[in-house]
Amino acid sequence: MRKPIIAGNWKMYKTSDEAVAFVDALAGKLKATDKADTVICPPAPYLAALVEKSKELPVQIGAQTMHEEVEGAFTGEISPTMLKSVGVEFVILGHSERRQYFNETDESVNRKVKSAFEHNLTPIVCVGESLEQREDNATAAIVSEQVKKAFAGISETDASSAIVAYEPIWAIGTGRTATAEDANEVCGQIREVLAELYSESAAQSIRIQYGGSVKPGNIKELLSMSDIDGALVGGASLDPESFAALAEAG
Ligand code: PEP
Numbered sequence: 001m002r003k004p005i006i007a008g009n010w011k012m013y014k015t016s017d018e019a020v021a022f023v024d025a026l027a028g029k030l031k032a033t034d035k036a037d038t039v040i041c042p043p044a045p046y047l048a049a050l051v052e053k054s055k056e057l058p059v060q061i062g063a064q065t066m067h068e069e070v071e072g073a074f075t076g077e078i079s080p081t082m083l084k085s086v087g088v089e090f091v092i093l094g095h096s097e098r099r100q101y102f103n104e105t106d107e108s109v110n111r112k113v114k115s116a117f118e119h120n121l122t123p124i125v126c127v128g129e130s131l132e133q134r135e136d137n138a139t140a141a142i143v144s145e146q147v148k149k150a151f152a153g154i155s156e157t158d159a160s161s162a163i164v165a166y167e168p169i170w171a172i173g174t175g176r177t178a179t180a181e182d183a184n185e186v187c188g189q190i191r192e193v194l195a196e197l198y199s200e201s202a203a204q205s206i207r208i209q210y211g212g213s214v215k216p217g218n219i220k221e222l223l224s225m226s227d228i229d230g231a232l233v234g235g236a237s238l239d240p241e242s243f244a245a246l247a248e249a250g
Contacts, residue, residue: 002207004223004250005163005230007039007124008237009064009092009211019046022240023053029244030057036230036250039090039124040237044078051087062090062124065098068108068115080119091116092232094126094150096169106149113150117158124163124209124232125150127190131170139168140189147193156198164190164208165232171212173234180218183210184225191227216245223249 014022019042030038041062042050051061067077083091093116094109109125116123127146129139143166151159166187171178178186187208195203210222211232222228230250236242 002205002229004036005039005207005209006036006219006243006246006250007041007062007090007092007163007165007209007230007232008243008246009095009232009234010040010042010238011064011097011234012043013238014042014046016046016049019043019050020053022238022243023050023057023059025240026059026244027057029240030059030247036247038243038247038250040243041090041092047083047088048086060089061087062092062122063088064092064095065102066091066093066112066116066121068111070119080115080121083121084119088121090122090124090163092124092126092165094146096126096128096167096172100169106146109146109150110152113154113162117154122161122163124165126165126167126211126232128165128167128169128172128212134168134170139186143186143190144193147190148197151194151197156202159194159198160202160205162206163230164194164206165211166190166208167211167232173213175213177213177218177222178210180221180225180228183212183222184227187225187227187229214246216242216249219246219249 038059039062098104129142207229209230209232214231215236
């Protein structure tokens, strides 16, 4: 049985005060439960403070991206050891917004995935097709290629603890959710690719999230699907009430 994992991607939203107020508000709403793991991925300036604050709560903290090198002349970047040094446990890698606006490629995502494992961070590896690719019936091919490239050179032991997030680009922040059946079909295809790359047992242990306009009203149906093991949530993760409701649905 895979335990669902609900991760909130705050993107570039919230001031420091708002971030702290969110966690304070969550304290009364989020109960410790075995039903789901929960992760919040705030903007980088609040990571350390939220790691401290999250100790009172059943929630872990993740970063939204990172550089693959440990240190160097890379102005503006944050390294895996820096994340570890403030207690971060997860890192979102290859989000479609990073691919679209910051030139991330399957190759750079692969370097970051390798680095995350080297530094004991759990990567949330994002894959997903554009609307054009879906309309061309290219979803399975695109997503399979992204998964193969992201996991190139990663051992089965490491891969088994990875999280994969299937996020169709056309469903992110648009209010358009893939149907639960369509999302489940692609998550199943991802699991088949992972079984080919590694083994059936590794593929069965890897948690695959769906992301794209997930909200309290559609999470239950998505989580009832056989191959959907959680959600990566943008907009609906910004409100403590709705984030708690998503976590409770796990
Ligand atoms: C995301 O940012 O990964 C995402 C899925 O956003 P939203 O839930 O707002 O569509």
